[in-house]
Amino acid sequence: MIISANERRRVARNRLPRWLFDYIDGGAGAETTLRRNTAALDRIGFVPFALRGAAEPSLKARVLGLDMDFPVALAPVGMAGLVSPVGEIAAARAAVGAGSAMCVSSFSLAGIEQIAASVDPARLMFQLYVFRDRAVTQDMLCRVWAAGIRTLVVTVDTPITPMRERDARNGFRSATGVSPRLAGQMLVRPRWLYGALRRSDRLIGNLVPYGMGTNLFAQAAAISRAMDPGLDWDDMARLRAQWKGRLVIKGVLHPQDTARAAALGVDGVVLSNHGGRQLDGAISAIEALPASLDAAQGRVEVCVDGGFRSGGDIIKALALGASAVWIGRPWVYGLATAGGQGVADVLASLRDGMRSTMTLLGAADLATLRASRAQCLQTESIQTGEGGAVVPFPRMAEATA
Template sequence: MHAYGFDLHWRAPERLITVEDYRRAARRRLPKMVWSYVDGGADDMHSLAGNRSAFDHWWLQPSVLTGHDTHRLETTAAGLELSMPVMLAPTGFTGLTRWSGDLEATRAAQHAGTRYALSTTSSWSLEEVTAAADREHVFQLYPGSGGMAGDLMRRAWAAGYRTLFVTVDVPVKGNREGERKQGMGIPPALTPLRALDFARHPRWTYEVLRHQRVGGANTLDLSSGGAGSVVTNAVSSIESAERELMQSRLNWDDLAWMREQWKGRLYIKGVLGAEDAARAVDLGCDGVVVSNHGGRQLDHVTPTLEALPGIVDEIGHRAEVILDGGIRRGTDVVTALALGAKAVLVGRPYLYGLAVNGEDGVVAVLDILRDEITRALTLLGVRGVADLNRSHVRRAGTAPAAVPTP
């Protein structure tokens, strides 16, 4: 069931065996306007491409005859037990990909033995997602201005969240030209051609109109109309919320205040420099998420995998480091862990699965990554993810490091 998908034109069934297969299938299932949001990046999208191409600069270094016939993928990251070192990243307006996206992603993460990081700009409120969950997940906070950050932290704590990812790389919205050219916005800029494109995706259009779950559920008043109020108030309320969520005046004193207010685990998300990572840990953060917002903010910025080793060298002995950006293969996960990450976040890959087949599609994508990680460990001669280190990778064009004897 997980390996096949059918499009709306009733072609032959698709054989979906890689994340890229799911990407191509998702593109067919979503209107161009929505696809520009899901898969696009800022400016010329060099940062987006760089997150992927950075993995091409590293080789894996295997050992043979190691005698390992079982391989452990279990780990603990962000204070949470995981069946594999892959978590679902926060992705705003998930309802654009599938109306029930946040709920299905949460259930899929649980099915796969991992966790979901719920975005501030989710399509279902943090309370609704908690009610649908049977284990603890993560809440991602856009600090914003005024009392919004404090209110969201209080609500998250009351709802049972104990790990907070504070995103700090959105002082202004990135210049996502692809979205602008496709009319993506709130409200969207509709033209006859775009309306025709929606008509060519009847299931997506029907579900969006029927369920009216687009985004901004945590910043809208849902008390007086349920899901329908999300769209009724979307134009004015979400635009206002987006203005509040921009963080141009956010500074280190604000982070110190959030650390004081939040009694659980706190990670700063959006770090690319070792100095910033060290300062965050000095303020009491439990770890950092190395991220450039999926290449959606500043173009030509450092790829996250390139930033990872320096940050691990600076703070890895006293805080946890998680990588976000560019993961498409199990070997990508293995490379990141060998360079010091405790776990990785995946955003677009799970959205591809969500677009194709909802919860089952997300589970299928996670199963693909799990199988690829296991195979990579077997071929590397490594017993488990906890045993990965820099002896298992080398930069392309450099001599391999000595691999420790098992």
Template sequence: MTHHPQSIAEFRECARRRLPRFVFDFIDGGSGGENTLAENRAALDRVRLLGRAPVDVSQCSQSVNLFGRDHAMPVIIGPTGLAGAAWPQGDLDLARAAADTGIPFVMSTAATVSMEDLARAGAGDKWFQLYLFRDRAVSRRLLARARTLGFSALEVTVDNAIPGRRLRDVRNGFSLPFRWSPGKLASLLAHPAWTLRMARSGPPTLEVMAAELGLRQTDTIAELMQSQLDPSVGWEDLKWVRETWTGPLIVKGLLDPGQVPKALEIGVDGIVVSNHGGRQLDGAVATIDILPEFRSAAGSQLTLLVDSGFRTGSDIARALALGADAVQIGRATLYALASGGEEGVRQALGVLKSELAVAQMLMGARSVKDFDLSMLRRHRPPERPELMFQPLFPEPVAVVPAKPQSLLS
């Protein structure tokens, strides 16, 4: 009998076994010493959930409305570049699985399929992730194509003035096009299924960027991005995007809640609180820790999304209770993609939905909107046992319901 992974951790292990080392490390790795990568997980684990029984949870719903559209659960498959390295034309599989599950999919500018092919992949809600390139005409053309092809929302990534130093990629010599060394060739022999799929489909290429920019051979993906992305990007550039794009506009990559007033000033519709999954600034704050400050600053004026390190339904419940409207996932569905293509992604989304249902019912939340701070405690180190479980915040936080007082005071 075939064993299907029952958690994202199991999908990760499956991907580790099935992918050549240099491909798995590209997906799995972070920047520098990978301290942010580790902290994302550790910070989530510090936030503990309060079971709330007895509560009548015989009728529960995970549905959520984002930018005027209803979705089956508060999860979005976020933009992940070079998905085709995990599975041929993997972007299409991710989009179709998202559509079948009833959640949005965000196409990356660094996708391995064309925008036209992605727009035709399933009937789901599709968003487009935009980089602001040194040549603004490229970004202008991509924005126009996204509008013409019916992408419903635009997500502009801003935390890439310079790429993070992803040391696994440097050590592995990860490049586009792939450069073959004896070690990599040996890895291909050890992973015949992946090798055969790639031989049949051809090596992945960054289709969108190739069409607009032309690509040269580079030492690492980070070097390629550094040669094209613009470190001068500021709020004036985002104001131009706002004036050009008439649909929902989301800014991805904010970690400083002090930026919220600027976002409101130019008319941004949503924010993705993100440390780029630990792939940019090593040592950055975990998004789950800074999330409540964003909700306090934004109030109800912005749709608040969060990513970086979310692997379980309980993680999603934590984010909802701390003020997020939905969670974007990246590596979780890439691991599933590498494990079994579209069907693997569909299974992984089913796992997250089931895990969220367990957390939701045991925490007494009949709907996504029922999650709040009163359902959480923060775990403290055991040096002082009396402080092991403490309120999340020493003072009440604006906009968040101030009950019960035992949590917020």
């Protein structure tokens, strides 16, 4: 069923225990960046071209070596499978069935081997967190390669887990078992609880071999301590040398980091502030995009995520030159409300919204859209760039030097 992103979020809130909804929905600190992600997109307006005959636009794109029906992928979301008994496997099937792709989190409930065996693994990416214990990281890399996945996405914006007020209020991540408060919130969601009790995978499956806790709450509390806060560019260079497939760095915003990633020979970056869950006050990916594209100089593919809730939002990023847009919370709310079909509905609604936006803009395909980036403008302060193009956000040319 096609419903708006807001409505789906509302239904998910009514289905999930409070701590689980808050874990998904919330952000770091005062949630300034969380709000900024959507606000920055809202500040961009379209200037459509008339009479261009773009009645049936094509959204086809090749992203990170993958042919996609439309360049939207499911972003990695830790513990996403918890929202529905059908879990991440159903989400992966929905993504692949829609001609999209999925990046599986290190912290998925379903093990990466199970997910990869359920779909064509070529359409999956694996998101890696680098652990202090490098033996764990090595083992994960071997498992991912053996499962047939060739695109590795290393997340670099999580040296620590900052204060997330909603989690703190609920006692999630500090409890190492089911506290009375968490239990109470589950009891008032009997439908979710029934599904949760029936399932066999009540742990973060990918971590089971490494003994990071015997229940999900203990695992959730352990993982932020297990990640290596000292990860640096030397580590990335070593990973680049070791991983024979495609390598993507997720969680950069500064154009110098994109330039450095390009120099290292990685295949792509995902501009991201982790859905407003890490550095509160950080700018949004859509704001970072123009300068990062300048820095990339076509050497790496530049994807974005954070706050994309409609097809129109996605077209704004593509018009600015992003290779693809990743979505996080929307697909998880789809999974929470209607399982795999819910994820399929979310993707279909984004794809349809992208198509209608293209038609109304007068862009027959993505190449045409990108060639006329003047279709996007910042309504608050309109700046005319070179060649008459309208640039939505100030470039940080000096920062890329």
